[in-house]
Amino acid sequence: MARRFAQVAMRLLPPTMRPDRFTRRNRLVVYYLLALVGVISLYSVLYNVGMGYFENDHRPLFHSLQIVVETMTTTGYGADSPWDSAVMNLFVVFMQLTGIGIGFFTLRLIVIPLFSSAEVDxxxxxxxxxxxxxxxxxxxxxxxxxxxxxxxxxxxxxxxxxxxxxxxxxxxxxxxxxxxxxxxxxxxxxxxxxxxxxxxxxxxxxxxxxxxxxxxxxxxxxxxxxxxxxxxxxxxxxxxxxxLSPHGVLGHRLAEKAAASIDAAVRDAVELGEDVNVSEVPIAHDSGLVGRRIRDSRIREETGANVLGAWIDGELQLPPDPDAVIQPNTVLLVSGTDDALGRDERVHPSAPHLPRTRTHRRAGTRRGRACRPRGGEESGIDVVTVDSDEGANPDVVGDASSRPILEEAGVDDAGAIIVGLPDDSAALLASVLARSANPDAEILMRVNTDDDTRKALKAGADYVLSVPQISARMVAMELRGEAVIEPASQVRLVQVEASPFAESTLAESGIYEETGCRVVAIEDENGVSGAVDPHRELAADDRLTVAGTDDAIHEFLKQVDVARTDTDET
Known part of the structure; x- marks a missing residue:
């Protein structure tokens, strides 16, 4: 109840005062204070009702509030004492114990950190x-x-x-x-x-x-x-x-996205089954989909692919709002067969007319060596590297955030540009310069601070991956054994057993309603199916492929663990 009160109260605050704009400690303090108000309010109402029902003593609500505060702060144990009913006596004892617990928590959360400048063990x-x-x-x-x-x-x-x-x-x-x-x-x-x-x-x-x-x-x-x-x-x-080499995994992922954006023959999709693939499709600046609402895109009607979600202005929508307008940096999450995921001319209108050799520019440091597209020579993709470190043997030596250096690298006619600099400020500048020089290129960017993801999108990047987020996912995979599909991705995909939801339909499972995740494929004895029927009854040996943000997947996995524990106990 207190947690629900805190969540509702948070939504009523102005955007600049919401806890998600604070530091973690300040958020804890805000949640604590809101929860404290909720607890006192709840106790006041319960005490007022209890006095009328069990003691036949009807008092004003503010009097009950005074008694609750006196009891919880131990400044008094209630001017209404003694109480005749056992229920009220037990309730008052409970309030006293709660007050003592809250006092210790206040000491640890608020009082002690105030003296953090002093020597602390x-x-x-x-x-x-x-x-x-x-x-x-x-x-x-x-x-x-x-x-x-x-x-x-x-x-x-x-x-x-x-x-x-x-x-x-x-x-x-x-x-x-x-x-x-x-x-x-x-x-x-x-x-x-x-x-x-x-x-x-x-x-x-x-x-x-x-x-x-x-x-x-x-x-x-x-x-x-x-x-x-x-x-x-x-x-x-x-x-x-x-x-674990997060930079290497991330670099290969960006290279695959760049190669796929240049050459339609290069596939960039996660294969879930023989006929089911999931892919992230960045929308090019010259795409015919830009400016259209998702409901008017006709992607399913014209290609057979299903639009599962969309990254719009750095926010993942699962499923996407049908009225959301597709922007140049929108990333669509789609599923379907290889044929269905074939390049749509409206997504990359220049793709069918690309010459066999196009240029892929990479701006970065020695860490960015992993960004060379695998199979680049076989697919006819010419790669030009830019690095300030001559020892890394780049094609162009110089500062990648400098306009003359980017021009020397030929950024103005590149099909795709990967920006992977050690400093996010320089990377943002390089992205802006590259976008101004080549409005039609696909810019893929690595950021070293999670908060810079939105900035990168505003700076003209089409696809952004965060090093801290990818690193955390990879560590979690190692520790938990989590079946994460393609950890270096904007969307988190996991596979889990359906046993906690056995004998219920997908609609009855509450997966989307309670966690915000979406089931994108179901595997049974007949193979993997991307046609997810919400009224299909799940079996214990089915496997679900679930997509969502990191926070949503965390909430989903918690529910899976709780459901599995309850099943084991039963």
């Missing part, structure tokens, strides 16, 4: 940990990963050598301690003896960190993240159980 803030994950020096926007783990119900401790960053994250409610992951004592403070896994993202110090962990816990799982794919074998030989 971050270890003392940690709750006892067991079967948790120890994270070392995560360098890709720690809050994104930590929120991902919290949403999945995974306990963790982050070790950061930056004392100020550690304190700030701890003040916001995250489980963080300061220390060096190359020292045994830091892991002992993080309770590594009871940890399920260690994640290290310490850059050049990854090897040192892995050796330190192995000297303490030879049996613990170690997941290493690196931006240099050449270090994969080194890290595995050192003792890592798995090595």
């Amino acid at each position: 971050l270890d003392s803030r940690l709750t006892p940990k067991s079967d948790h994950v120890v994270i070392c020096e995560y360098r890709r926007d720690s809050a994104i990963l930590l929120e991902e783990l919290e949403d999945l119900g995974v306990e963790y401790v982050l070790i950061s050598s930056d004392e100020e960053e550690a304190r700030d994250l701890s003040n916001e409610g995250y489980s963080v301690i300061d220390g060096s992951p190359q020292e045994r004592s830091a892991f002992e403070r993080a309770s590594i003896e009871s940890a399920r896994a260690v994640i290290t993202d310490a850059g050049p110090a990854n090897v040192d960190t892995i050796l330190t962990v192995r000297s303490i816990r030879p049996d613990v799982e170690i997941i290493a993240l690196t931006d240099d794919s050449d270090l994969r074998e080194v890290l595995l030989d050192t003792g890592a159980d798995s090595v």
Whole structure:
């Protein structure tokens, strides 16, 4: 009830005052205060009704409010005492205990952080940990990963050598301690003896960190993240159980999108079954669909493909609003057969007339080497690279956020442009310059800060991937064993067993209504079907392919876990 009150109250606030514009700690404070008001209001009403019904003592509601506040704050235990009925006595005792609990919570959430500038022992803030994950020096926007783990119900401790960053994250409610992951004592403070896994993202110090962990816990799982794919074998030989290269995965994904936008023969779709594929289709600036409402697009009638969702101005709609207007940077999520997903001339009107060799420009740094389209030579795609580091052997040496350098690279006649710079400000500038030089090119962009995704779309990018978000997804896949399809994607696709929803229809399952996710395919003994009938009864051995945002998928997986637990208990 209190949580519902907080959600309703939040919607009534002006946009600039809503909690999603605050820091995580400030959001917690706002939710706490709203919930507190809700609890006091609820108690006041219950107390007022109880006094009239059980004590036959009808008092004004504001008098009941006074009694509740006195009781919960322990400034008084109710001027109405004593009470004759057992129900009212028990209710007052319950309010007293609630007040004590809220007092301790207020102390931890509000009072203690006010003195955060003083010397604080971050270890003392940690709750006892067991079967948790120890994270070392995560360098890709720690809050994104930590929120991902919290949403999945995974306990963790982050070790950061930056004392100020550690304190700030701890003040916001995250489980963080300061220390060096190359020292045994830091892991002992993080309770590594009871940890399920260690994640290290310490850059050049990854090897040192892995050796330190192995000297303490030879049996613990170690997941290493690196931006240099050449270090994969080194890290595995050192003792890592798995090595993740988010930049490499992300680079290959952008390259595939670029190749598909240039050459219709290059497919860019996730195959779910023999006749079912799902693809993200960025709408080109010269597309005949631009300016049309989705209901008027006639994509299904003319191609046979189903429009499952749409990214419009950085917001995913599942299913899309039929009256939503398709913009140049709209990304459609469509499903169908290979023939149905064949290039629609209105999506890429120039595609049937493209010469066999077109140019794909890539602006970036050495990390962007993975952005070369696989099979580029076979498909006749000419790739020109731009890099300020001459040692990376680029085709053009120089600053990719400089107009003369982009002109030298021939950006004005490129079919697709990939922007992957280490600094988002420079990347945004490069995107704006590239768009002004070539209005018809498809611009695909990598951002290093999640908040810059919308900025990139405003700067002219057609397709944007966030390094922190992709990294968090990949880590979650390793820890949870989550069946994520194509983690480097704007849409999150997962496959789950349908057993928690067995003997109910898709419409009765409430998947979309309660989580915002959409079932895009169902696999049974006959294979995978993309024609999802909402009135079809699900069987326990069916497998569902579900699409949604990260938050929506988290909520869906929580419901699956709850439903599976309830089924097991039954």
